[in-house]
Amino acid sequence: MKPVSHAFKDNAKQALADEPLRRALGGIKHGFVANRAKARAKLPEFERLRDEARAVKEHTLAHLDLYLEAYEKKVTETGGHVHWAATAADARAAILQICQAAGAKTVTKGKSMVGEEIAINEHLEAAGITPVETDLGEYLIQLRHEPPSHIIAPAIHLNKGQVEADFRREHTDLPDNRVLEEPAQLVAEARAVLRKQFLAADVGITGANLLIAETGTSVIVTNEGNGDLTQCLPRIHVVITSIEKMVPTLEDANTILRVLARSATGQECSTYTTFSTGPKRDGDPDGPDEYHVVVLDNGRSEMLGGQFHDMLRCIRCGACMNHCPVYGAIGGHAYGWVYPGPMGAVLTPSLIGIDEAGNLPNASTFCGRCEAVCPMRIPLPKMMRHWREREYEKGNTPAFYKLSLKAWAYAAKNPRLYQTLTGLLIPLLARFGSKGRFRSLPLASGWTRYRDLPAPQGKTFQQLWRAKEMRS
Amino acid sequence: MAGKNQAISTPTVGLFVTCLVDLIRPSVGFAAVKLLEEAGCRVEVPQSQTCCGQPAYNSGDKSDARALALNTIAAFEGFDYVVAPSGSCAGMLKHHYPELLGDDPETAERANKFAQKVYELISFLVDVREMKAVSAAFEANTTYHDSCAGLRELGIKKQPRELLASVKGLTLTEMDEAEICCGFGGTFSIKYPDISNAIVEKKTGNITASKTTCLLAGDLGCLMNMAGKLSREGKRVEVRHVAEVLAGMTDTPAIGQGDEGTQ
Amino acid sequence: MNASNTRESVLGSIRGSLRVTGDDAARVDAVRKRLKAPSPNLVPERANVRGEESIALLTEMLEGQSAHVSRAKTLDEIPKLVANYLRKNNLPAEFRTGSDGLLADIPWGKATSLTHHLGRGQGDDAVAVSRARTAAAETGTLFLTSGPENPTTLNFLPDTHIVVIQAKDILGSYEDGWNAIRKIYGKRPLPRAVNLISGPSRTADIEQIIVMGAHGPRRLHVIIAG
Known part of the structure; x- marks a missing residue:
């Protein structure tokens, strides 16, 4: 999507006047925040696990080139293909090529923030291929042509009335007099509609929460099971991911997984954690014939070893935004691109430039709650300050203020x-x-x-x- | 650490007044002096202190921030301790100076040495001077806002509550979300007034929902923000810096309140 | 840029930023060692359970995640358990399994009402029965492996998923679970999919209200055998 981060102040003003949005955001406190606190209290080792998770990622980042090579070797050995993408355009081209070679008409998609980052849906659509988001939240916002407003709950800004209206507008082959009042009824309808898409799709695209060098495995974490239907039904499974998702071993993956769900939704673990290694084997009755992994850099390698290095530890749990008073007031769309909240305030300028995204690292009270809850102990306020320093050096600070x-x-x-x-x-x-x-x-x-x-x-x-x- | 600190029986404390206390509410400074003296300290106020440099630091202006940091360090180099009635400014002196001045080994060493002596007022009284109680009285049902830097950079949570429990006539009722930012954020409140307002509205909602009549906190910036919003909303909540209550110096009008003709 | 150039430019950029080379012996050695002999990081004390303790913890965790758990002393008891469960939930008395040996050993004929289908999952299957190879009690997590024995589609397409696990296969930690999987597969690569399942499918994407059965099974019934 075209970023509108430069219009942050106007976006925020609009968001503040949006009553349904503010009600929706008000729910985070009793949901994600309260549940994280409970999960943390139930696991005495939680704080030490955060240290271990950080250490795992730091070790990996310091040897990232070597782990990527080891990972690639394993993927190839198990019959998969690794596609390297230096830029978003490289990644889009690689995915389109795979889809076109397969003669794909419909592509199902699991939730992927990297997919959002490279705007893969628009690219496929332009080439006449229909992408269908299958994570319920992603599906809801796809119907509205909106970007996600939260990295793990993309439709957190919507209420059931809005969803009902969208379903009635889009699902025109269903009877008008059907009842769609409760979330359960809405979910059942989406399930039935998307089930057909799962069975019809030629290619399934998922993201990856982790890549494991030891085994050449990609890992996804979901509660719905949509990511699994996306990858085990079509002939081709494409994983769109980025270089920093790497961990060395299954043991290292365990460590990250122990802090991920607890920090994200406050669950002990997500319902489904799926470890995918290569295409289907001889004798397998299901699974894809082809397994492709598109590994994106898009500026990340330049962050290594620099002021924004720590950001590469991010595991996209969303805890920082759930606990952020600014996010809690304005929601995710105001940030104007793919990644909102504190993690977005640091990452977005790295990916699309400080001239476009200058407001993001400024729009923080530095209350420090994001860093306090970050499972990977990323010093988010400090890095926002580094962006402010760069802005100041560039002369981007408003004149009167300066x-x-x-x-x-x-x-x-x-x-x-x-x-x-x-x-x-x-x-x-x-x-x-x-x-x-x-x-x-x-x-x-x-x-x-x-x-x-x-x-x-x-x-x-x-x-x-x-x-x-x-x-x- | 407390044991080692106790070795100095009458330490000399340099009071870092902070700009807001200096300019807006000197009574907090005098309350701090009184409490420090009650805790057996000799207090001095260097005249060459100004601002800790936080507005420049958080605006990306590192060179001015550095100059101000060095000015502060120079002003306080001779003291056993440097104490500030603010978690935010103390956090700047204690945690951010070493970072800001870390590039050059010489300034880094000065900043680190300096940082070890820096404390926020209330935590200094409780953690270093092992103060357990105060002799003040204050008839009020209060609630306490944990300012962000004090809470998360300096671990201040129990200390003010411990001392407040010893104030005669005072009760403390915890509000919901006491640990969540009030939306002040220094220059944030000026750069993003709309968002800042949305955040402070939630805070004043929690304050009034606690059904208390007096709001306390340890940072004047946050207090001015919350007091300003409460008075704009027409809510009758008395807002004070915790030091004033602990020092028994509550005869001044509360923050944002006039003399009501008693002058 | 062609593919191999892109690869080299990404790796080169990483090495440039880290100020390292790809052939530094100490780095190469560190990576080789870690990959060759994976060793556990901190394992929560909670996972330090065995035998009946691990069964109790697995049950508690699964039930906490809205799964239904029952115990069969022997394989012989399973057909009746399944038949009763299906009846109680008003489900059709038929199910599908893969070719798993343990599941084949269950005397399904003992519950004459049950119809047993074989093969991969179909879009309209109501019930599937799979076998979990191992489980980690620490979070109530079942490990299922893909293959003809237990096709992955059976885990996700049916409305009701019944998973049989032998009591002796229930272990404490994720590490224990992966070591069991490593033992089964030896030097072979991991199966195409290892599914860690800890409850029925759910979503909270509409107003943060939890609804069961988002895309995968609405019900997860776990039968512990032995």
Whole structure:
């Protein structure tokens, strides 16, 4: 999709006025957040597992070239194919080629954030191939031509009334008088509609939560089972994934899996964790004839060893956005591209540039809750700050804001000037705020539009302290 | 650590006043001085201190942030401890200075040495000075907001509650989501006023739902944000810095409240 | 760019950023060692169970994830258990299995009402019976392997999935489970699919309300044999 991250402020304003959205976001607290807390409390080793998971990824990233080579070798040995993609365009081309070679008309898709990143659906559609999203949430937003608003709950912004309207509009071969009031009825309808698609598809595309070098395996984690029907029914299974999903061994995968679901949905583990290795074997009655893995770089290799290296540990659990007060206020669409919330605020500028995505790392209170819950202990606020530094160096900081900051810093760097200026201005300001607060104040309208500004008590502490010292 | 710190019977503490306390609410500074003295410290206030540099640091202006950090370190180099009545500023001094000044070995060493002496006021009183109770009285049903930097960078959670429990007449009722950001975020509240407002609205909702009459916290920035929103919403909640209550200095009007003609 | 150039450019970019080469002996050695002798990281204490303890934990975890669990002392008891379960849930008295030896040893004829089909899953199957090769009690997780014995489609297409596992195959941790799988497959590669299943299919994609049977089975019934 074409990013609209540059319009973040307007997007956010719209989101704040969207009552159904705010109700939907309000549910996160009782769902994902409460459940994560319970799962964490039930596993005494959880904090140590986070350290271990981080160590697994750090070791892998430090040897990523070698693990990728080992992985490729295993995939090939088990009859699969690895396709390297330096850019999103490379990945799109590789997938389209596989689909066209198979004469594919319909492609079923499991949920894949990398698929969103490379905008594979639009690319297939343009070539006359119909992609069908099969994760319920992804299916809901595909019907609306929307991007996901959350990395594990893509349709979290929608309510059942909206879903009902979409189903009535799209599923026109079903009776008009059917009842679609409850989520269970909506899910049953989607199940029946998509079941036909699963059985008809020529190619199934899934993402991968992990790649395992030891065995040449790709792993997906789902609750619906859609990813499994996507990969075991069509003739061809394509995995679209990226280089940092690698782990060395099955044991290392276990460690990541132990923190993934607990951090994401608060489940002890997801309902289905599927380890896929190559195409079907001699004598297998089901499974794909071909197994392809498209491994995308798209700027990730350049993040290694640099200021944004830690971001490559991300396992896409969504805990950072579930716990983010900003995400909780505006939802995912305001971020304007594929990855929202704190992880998006760091990753998006790396992938589409800071000029487009400059607002994202700025729109954080640095409350630190994202880092506190990140299973991979990614220092998200610190990396957002690094983006702010780059923006500042590039001169992207808004002029008036920068000027105010500079003036303040100039005074603060000269203590005597600072004490003199504040000693003059503050008592003056205090006189105007005689009720203890300002309802409006020039240059502070952003603040006073929504809240009063408490007024200074009178003199500065420094003035009062010096006066007291003189007396004694 | 406490044992080692106790070795200094009358430590000299440099008070890092913080800009907001200096300019907006000096009473918090005097409350801090009183509490530190009650905890057996000698308190000094270096005149050459200004701002910790956080606005510059969080805006990507590293060079000004560095200059301000070095100014702060220079102002406080002679003290046994540096104490600030703010988790946010103390976090800046303790955790971010070493990072900011880490590139150059010489400044890195100064920053690390400095950082070891830095504490937020309430945690200093409880963790270092082993204060268990205060002698203050304050008749109020209060609730406490855990400011983000204090909570997550410095681990401040129990300390203020422990001391508040000793204040005569005070009850504390926990609000829902006490640990969630109030939406202040320093320059965030100015750069993204709409989002900031949405977040503080949730916070004031939780404050009023707690059915308490007084809101306490340890950071003046957050307090001004919440007090400003409460008064704009016409809600009658008294908002104070926790140090004022612990020091028994509650005769000043609450944050954002006028003298109501008593002057 | 052609395929091999893309490969080299990605690997080259990784090495450039890491400031390493691909032939550094220490790095190559570290990777070879880790892959050759995989060793467990931290395993939660909870997983340190065996025998009846592991059966109890597996049962507790599965039930916590909305699966139904019952116990059969011998294979002989299974036909009646299945027939009763199907009747109780108003399901047709027929099911499909693969060619698994353990499942073939079950005297299905003992429940005369049951019709037994063989083969891979079909779009309209109501009930399938599969065998799990092992299970990790720590999260109530069954390990099913693909192949003619237990076709993967049986795990996902039917509305009701019944999984038989022998009591002796129930272990504590994921590590235990994978070691059991490694033992079965020896030097051969892993089967095409290893499905870790911990409950029936579900979704919470509409208003965060959990609904069973999103795409896979609505019901998971686990029979522990032995």
